[in-house]
Amino acid sequence: MLMDTSIFPIMDDVDSIFADDVELIRNADVLEEDYTPDEILCRDDVLQQYTSVFKPIYKGRPPQNAFLYGDTGVGKTAATKYLRENLERDIERKNEQLPENEQITLNVVWINCENFTTGDHKTSSYQVAVGIVNRLRDKGNRITGTGYAPQDVYDIMYEELDDLEGTVLVILDEVDKIGNDDTLLYELPRSRDIGYVENVRVGVIGISNDYTFRKNLSPKVKDSLCETEIKFPAYNATELSDILSARAKLALYEGAYTEETISLCSALAYQEASGSARRAIRLLRRSAEIAEENGSEQVEESHIRQADKDLEYGNIVESIVDQDDEKLYILKALAHLDKAGLTPARTRTIHAAYSRVVHSYNTTTGKDPLTQRGMFNHLSKLVMFGFVNTIDHNKGVGGGQWNEHEFSDDVNPQKVKDAFEDRNLEWLDVDVRGIKE
Structure with a gap:
């Protein structure tokens, strides 16, 4: 069967060992983890609750603190990025209608706590505070993760935060990596009340995959951080299909996949990864890559099965790395x-x-x-x-x-x-x- 080159571009005009005979992926960015869709599907209830957390900022009021929890790949990070982008856009539009002295200023500091580990593969409030300082400073003025007394680091962090204006929203992704050292989780949401900052209002959003971390938080931290708690449930197989269909429509060429492709990827992600949309999207991407490597015109079941094995291998290795x-x-x-x-x-x-x-x-x-x-x-x-x-x-x-x-x-x-x-x-x-x- 001859391929329709308007649907599947044939790369015969490029002499390269990196080219495949056919391309099924039209826009690979849509299948990346950092992609933020124009619409968050199958999350109406939690989005409504989560939007309420951001409303005070839009209205120029003191921010709320929130704690998000749920399994990996259930939309916590995607929903946060989506609402952040919408909030920043809407504030910019609102400021165009306001006099200068009434305009709203929002600064967002996004920290993935997993990225601030010490030599023994542990994270602490101290290391995350160092990360916040360095996120706010230019490259040549950053501090090292050792050599400072903890209180000195916290003082530097609050000075940097107070040099900003308006509202500062600190998003702590993978917040459970901080473990038992909860100094930052207690002080940061209350920094203005305690007197550590005067010029800004600080709101904190903690995002966690670990249910037990929330349960083990001390009462004082729960009072500070968990002003609003939002649970993101796992997606069911139908919801995964809806999400994957929307991504496939943007990411793959027409005819590169079928409804059966979407159904199988969704079913495997539901069975093997507790309803993770991230797993389903990874599976679709890897399946399309394997199909391209094999010169296939369409993603087939054998490609999906092989992709599933590839991802499972990688997941085990990642789990070992975390030890x-x-x-x-x-x-x-x-x-x-x-x-x-x-x-x-x-x-x-x-x-x-x-x-x-x-x-x-x-x-x-x-x-x-x-x-x-x-x-x-x-x-x-x-x-x-x-x-x-x-x-x-x-x-x-x-x-x-x-x-x-x-x-x-x-x-x-x-x-x-x-x-x-x-x-x-x-x-x-x-x-x-x-x-x-």
């Missing part, structure tokens, strides 16, 4: 044991391999191995997270009881190695021969 150093060392020990044919392995065998791994990085980290009991606590967490399986052995009264451990079906040595590389950690070869049971 602390001790858990990474344990997974590395299991990877070496697995490649040597020594799994499933008993706890003491894993500890011996883990100790060799830690010693191999000692010149860089200066860390010593944990005791077997200390390591076992981390190993138990890896079992709970689904990275490791435990096999129970019971030989009765005379034979004894013991446990062995091995990778779960979702994890293998290559994924662990990829995670190390994503964390910019060198993959050192560790000899586990000679480890005795």
Whole structure:
């Protein structure tokens, strides 16, 4: 069958190893995570509630604080960007009709707390405060993440905020990464009441994927941050189809996909990612890329199935990357044991391999191995997270009881190695021969 080149551009006029024979993606930006649609679909109830949080700013009144929570990919960030853009546009229009002394000034500081981690892969109020300071300063005048007393950093942050005008809206995305250090979450929403700022009004919006983080907030922080709480529920399969259809219409050429394409991508995202629109959109994009690579005129089921496998691989690697150093060392020990044919392995065998791994990085980290009991606590967490399986052995009264451990079906040595590389950690070869049971 000949292709209609008005629908699928054929790249035969370009001699490049990077070109495909056919292109199905018309506008890849629409399938990116940072894309803000002109309309937020399937979120009418939460949008109405969320709009009320922004109304006081539009009216020139003190801002509200809000806490948003829900699973990954349910529209929290997209809705926030959408309302922010609309608020800034509408304020600009309103100011055109107001005298200069009555005009509204809005400054937005958007911080992703996950980006401000220390060497031990943890985030603190201190590090996020440093991030806010540096977001407000020019490159040549930024401060480092070490060397300052915490109160000095907070003082600098409030000085920078107070140098702005009107309302300052601080959006803390992935706010749960701050963990137990809630100093910033308590003080920032109350900064004007406390007297830390005089010239501006500060509003704070916290966005979290972690339900337990909200429950574990101290009462004083809840009073400050959670003035309004908005829960974003997971999308159902029909809602995912509606969202994906709207994106596909803008992103792909006509004829590059079918209703079955949308339905399968939506169904897989609903089943495997708790109704995540982000997963559905990623799946559609990767499916279209695979179809292009294969020279196909249309996204087919086989392309979607392969894309699903690709994304699942990446998700596991990302999850491993998120683990602390001790858990990474344990997974590395299991990877070496697995490649040597020594799994499933008993706890003491894993500890011996883990100790060799830690010693191999000692010149860089200066860390010593944990005791077997200390390591076992981390190993138990890896079992709970689904990275490791435990096999129970019971030989009765005379034979004894013991446990062995091995990778779960979702994890293998290559994924662990990829995670190390994503964390910019060198993959050192560790000899586990000679480890005795």
